[in-house]
Amino acid sequence: GESVGLHLPTLSVQEGDNSIINCAYSNSASDYFIWYKQESGKGPQFIIDIRSNMDKRQGQRVTVLLNKTVKHLSLQIAATQPGDSAVYFCAANYNFNKFYFGSGTKLNVKP
Template sequence: GESVGLHLPTLSVQEGDNSIINCAYSNSASDYFIWYKQESGKGPQFIIDIRSNMDKRQGQRVTVLLNKTVKHLSLQIAATQPGDSAVYFCAEDWGGNQFYFGTGTSLTVIP
């Protein structure tokens, strides 16, 4: 099947800095994307979503950008905090609320 993948497997940032996590997708027909956060020993947790008719969506301290031309998603986390340390996944809707997940990026926040 087609793949959803991340450019960087690991990312380390200083507390208070902004973080940017990237994701490439290959299915140009995908209509909906979600970013999930997964902390150690827990299941993925919804962070923010975006539809294909948008190029930007903002939440609390998080922003998702969608570039359909190059099939690229990014998640920006403002003022990164130690509690943001986790693995972040982008997921791509394939219909019927079924999602294909990328490999994930491990974010480490350095105090």
């Protein structure tokens, strides 16, 4: 099976700073990874994804980095805003569209 973990349960950053959220996965066969954001009382929302044939992908203010050698991915949020406060999950996919999720990192943005 797959286990996905996150390095820190809570991350506090100052508004305007960059945030980095880390994630480790265990199954080297995983070939598709997603970052989700979950605000209080809501379901997870897709932020950005990356496939195993890439090591970096950028979106609007977000970048995902994938290091397959050490089975690690990270989410970087540039110029963090109060609206970025949420729980962030990484998900690793393998074996016919099943997703395995980490336990989440809570991002607190201080004004």
